[in-house]
Amino acid sequence: MTNWTLVYNDFVPSQEGLREVLCALGNGYFCSRGAAPEAKADNVHYPGTYVAGGYNRLITKLGDHEVANEDLVNLPNWLCLTFRPEGGDWFNPQAGGLLAYHQELDLKRGVLTRRVRFRDKADRETTLTSRHLVHMGNHHLAALEMSLTAENWSGPVLVQSALDGNVINAGVERYRELSSSHLEPMETGEVGADWIYLRVQTNLSHIQVAQAARTQIFRNGEPLIVARNKIEEEGYVADELSFDLVRGETVRIEKIVSLYTSRDHGISECGLAAREAILRVECFDAIFNTHVQAWARLWRRCDIVLEPAGREQLILRLHIFHLLQTTSPNILDLDVGVPARGLHGEAYRGHIFWDELFILPFLTLRLPDVTRTLLLYRFRRLNEARWNAVQAGCRGAMFPWQSGSDGQEESQLVHLNPRSGHWIEDNSSLQKHVNAAIVYNVWQYVQVTMDMDFLSLYGAEMILEIARFWASAASYNPKLERYEILRVMGPDEYHDRYPDAEEAGLNNNAYTNLMAVWVLCRALDVLDILDEERRQSLCERLDLGAEEIDHWEDVSRKMRLVIDDDGIISQFEGYEDLDEFDWEGYRQKYGDIHRLDRILEAEGDTPNCYKVSKQADVLMLMYLFSSEELSSLFERLGYSFEHETISKNVDYYMKRTTQGSTLSRIVHSWVLARSDRARSWKLFCEALESDIADIQGGTTSEGIHLGAMAGTVDIIQRAYTGLEMRETTLHFNPCLPDELKSVRQKIGYRGHWLDIEVTQDHLTISAAKSWASPVEIGVRDEVHILAQSESITVQLR
Ligand code: BGC
Numbered sequence: 001m002t003n004w005t006l007v008y009n010d011f012v013p014s015q016e017g018l019r020e021v022l023c024a025l026g027n028g029y030f031c032s033r034g035a036a037p038e039a040k041a042d043n044v045h046y047p048g049t050y051v052a053g054g055y056n057r058l059i060t061k062l063g064d065h066e067v068a069n070e071d072l073v074n075l076p077n078w079l080c081l082t083f084r085p086e087g088g089d090w091f092n093p094q095a096g097g098l099l100a101y102h103q104e105l106d107l108k109r110g111v112l113t114r115r116v117r118f119r120d121k122a123d124r125e126t127t128l129t130s131r132h133l134v135h136m137g138n139h140h141l142a143a144l145e146m147s148l149t150a151e152n153w154s155g156p157v158l159v160q161s162a163l164d165g166n167v168i169n170a171g172v173e174r175y176r177e178l179s180s181s182h183l184e185p186m187e188t189g190e191v192g193a194d195w196i197y198l199r200v201q202t203n204l205s206h207i208q209v210a211q212a213a214r215t216q217i218f219r220n221g222e223p224l225i226v227a228r229n230k231i232e233e234e235g236y237v238a239d240e241l242s243f244d245l246v247r248g249e250t251v252r253i254e255k256i257v258s259l260y261t262s263r264d265h266g267i268s269e270c271g272l273a274a275r276e277a278i279l280r281v282e283c284f285d286a287i288f289n290t291h292v293q294a295w296a297r298l299w300r301r302c303d304i305v306l307e308p309a310g311r312e313q314l315i316l317r318l319h320i321f322h323l324l325q326t327t328s329p330n331i332l333d334l335d336v337g338v339p340a341r342g343l344h345g346e347a348y349r350g351h352i353f354w355d356e357l358f359i360l361p362f363l364t365l366r367l368p369d370v371t372r373t374l375l376l377y378r379f380r381r382l383n384e385a386r387w388n389a390v391q392a393g394c395r396g397a398m399f400p401w402q403s404g405s406d407g408q409e410e411s412q413l414v415h416l417n418p419r420s421g422h423w424i425e426d427n428s429s430l431q432k433h434v435n436a437a438i439v440y441n442v443w444q445y446v447q448v449t450m451d452m453d454f455l456s457l458y459g460a461e462m463i464l465e466i467a468r469f470w471a472s473a474a475s476y477n478p479k480l481e482r483y484e485i486l487r488v489m490g491p492d493e494y495h496d497r498y499p500d501a502e503e504a505g506l507n508n509n510a511y512t513n514l515m516a517v518w519v520l521c522r523a524l525d526v527l528d529i530l531d532e533e534r535r536q537s538l539c540e541r542l543d544l545g546a547e548e549i550d551h552w553e554d555v556s557r558k559m560r561l562v563i564d565d566d567g568i569i570s571q572f573e574g575y576e577d578l579d580e581f582d583w584e585g586y587r588q589k590y591g592d593i594h595r596l597d598r599i600l601e602a603e604g605d606t607p608n609c610y611k612v613s614k615q616a617d618v619l620m621l622m623y624l625f626s627s628e629e630l631s632s633l634f635e636r637l638g639y640s641f642e643h644e645t646i647s648k649n650v651d652y653y654m655k656r657t658t659q660g661s662t663l664s665r666i667v668h669s670w671v672l673a674r675s676d677r678a679r680s681w682k683l684f685c686e687a688l689e690s691d692i693a694d695i696q697g698g699t700t701s702e703g704i705h706l707g708a709m710a711g712t713v714d715i716i717q718r719a720y721t722g723l724e725m726r727e728t729t730l731h732f733n734p735c736l737p738d739e740l741k742s743v744r745q746k747i748g749y750r751g752h753w754l755d756i757e758v759t760q761d762h763l764t765i766s767a768a769k770s771w772a773s774p775v776e777i778g779v780r781d782e783v784h785i786l787a788q789s790e791s792i793t794v795q796l797r
Helices: 013-022 270-280 284-302 311-326 356-364 368-379 382-391 434-449 452-473 510-529 532-542 546-558 583-590 596-602 619-624 627-637 645-654 663-671 677-692 706-719
Strands: 005-008 030-032 049-051 055-062 065-072 081-085 098-106 111-119 125-134 141-150 155-164 183-192 195-202 208-219 227-233 236-245 250-261 304-307 414-417 422-425 474-477 482-485 724-726 729-732 742-749 752-759 762-767 775-779 782-786 791-795
Touching: 005 013, 005 311, 013 677, 030 125, 049 250, 081 125, 081 141, 081 250, 111 284, 125 284, 141 284, 155 195, 155 208, 155 250, 183 227, 183 236, 183 270, 195 236, 195 270, 208 236, 208 270, 250 270, 250 284, 284 311, 284 742, 304 311, 304 706, 311 356, 311 677, 311 706, 356 368, 356 434, 356 706, 368 382, 368 434, 368 452, 382 452, 414 596, 422 596, 434 452, 434 510, 434 724, 434 742, 452 474, 452 510, 452 532, 452 546, 482 510, 482 546, 510 546, 510 619, 510 627, 546 627, 583 596, 619 627, 619 645, 619 663, 627 645, 645 663, 663 677, 663 706, 677 706, 706 742, 762 775, 775 791, 782 791
Parallel strands: 729 775
Antiparallel strands: 005 098, 030 049, 055 065, 081 155, 098 111, 111 125, 125 141, 141 250, 155 236, 183 195, 195 208, 208 250, 227 236, 304 742, 414 422, 474 482, 724 729, 742 752, 752 762, 762 791, 775 782
């Protein structure tokens, strides 16, 4: 295993689902799980192909009520390519006879290779090598190459290459009771002698998806004349090719596939586009080369180089790789968001959550156009967010906890506890804090890029409408002379109500309240920053007047936080009254207790009664804000913020958190980055293992945890380098863990490309040649001016 390749040297049926996800190939536009070309969905394999934004809604009858769910749809399987000697069985590694097995994902080039040697029942030994790619440069293309060598036999062979539209969404076991047939067949056919073609559509959203495939066979580099037979069934088309294979000889099969949807721009009809693309396509090698070049361009900007380059380096690259396969410059003209579980599986139905808070910082500093596109996904759904706010009796805009095609709230109303088999009320849509994450991302984007057009045209309206929501959601408590936000949930999903309460919701969640204050402050800033003309027209259009702005100011100074005499910030009002939990007892009884919610529910109990959190909640504040920023927010509210406030709260809450979400370790590692470097590193390393080692016991096969993947990268990128945007200055305060000698990366900042090297002793920042004006770089207490083509080095010890 070099630090660019993920290698498996065995075939383990129980690991296939996980490996399919870790070896998935995509380009931001579409992504296919790394399933073996001969595999069909069964209890070992789950080939799945997903296109960004490809959603469809279905209704299921559960008992006497109906549930509607919108899913990211599993699209026709284009990989299907298999063979058999005449009279033999189709190749199937599960049938036994494997002599050697090797699978390798090349992260640098985006290629998945598999080499298999096997002996069939008739003692024929065959070597089969396949490699495939989903093109990063031409996002409508994918290519698969398979070489077959008859080691000790000769005879006729049949190869089958298919496009299979008879697929359903069956990737997540606990959704299996729900409706899952999203596709209806439309058309199958041949384009020419070597080509097959399939068109399907989703049955409610009517997104048409077309695929065309060209299959050719070569011997010694020359096309082989083969007999062909086409099979056409509803939703399925295959090309069967027969030829003779001679002992010791290798033939090469190429399958090139194009994929278009009716949502694509610049086409007439997706079927036509797919067919035309395949008619014009080059050979596998040429496609391979341009694909590798596209990846090289991306890596030039996005790689982060660690010294020493051990396992951490490999996993960090794996995380960057999957981030770029889920969202990349290929989405720039699309209307898509970034799903929490990537385009790698069906968990959370491909929905978009607040996880963007963890995902966007990496993109903003390297591919800011991608961030802009993802923020526009939110902007286009502002009207739905306004409607959502109206439904909640508020004003402004309230973005949904889970978002899909049109921005309506997609959170389910009930979810299954697989441990007890019970369907449980799901109140996660009370997590209004997703609104604040959107403002945070807009603000960071503008700070990094100075894209004032974006702020003026889109960002400002989102910020003002979200601020308006918070101000209207906050009610004044005259006794306390404070504003309060009632009946919400914080990030910790273990608490959705008070013990014994009929109604769901908690009051004065500290994270929510303080984020609301921060959003109101940014809204006030925006009104200051906008040019007079834009400010006036926006205020007129939003009917935003002086009185309302004064109210925002008031709310932003009098929001309530519940803080005890020891300086512990209560996760929510009343948290302090909950029982302490018997951690030792439960660890002894159950071992793994990260999903304590499921354990307790199955026992007829609930985490609502205890001081236990699924994930960081109060500590999110220390993750997002520096101590200076926090202290100024506290000061604004008239609360005292002591030097020890951070360490006391970190200590208090870390003990009471189960890390039931992969996001949690990211936050914990981050908040310890300065105060306890060894522990921070340990948590970082654990977070790195989230998916590669599937530490949540089987959830990765349902999709990557993109927030955790991107979060680990961001820990290196920002936490350990101490990188922060402070108004006009890009600030650094490096603090590498002992285990790291150096970190090298490139970031984009206000028109500059900056190469940054941090070691234990020094920091060097070099600005490449550019058109941009000099920028202020702060290192600890000093500010330097850095112009293009210049570099600065600062000693750190
Ligand atoms: C976490 C949420 C997260 C969601 C999607 C849940 O398990 O608790 O914070 O947004 O997963 O990743």
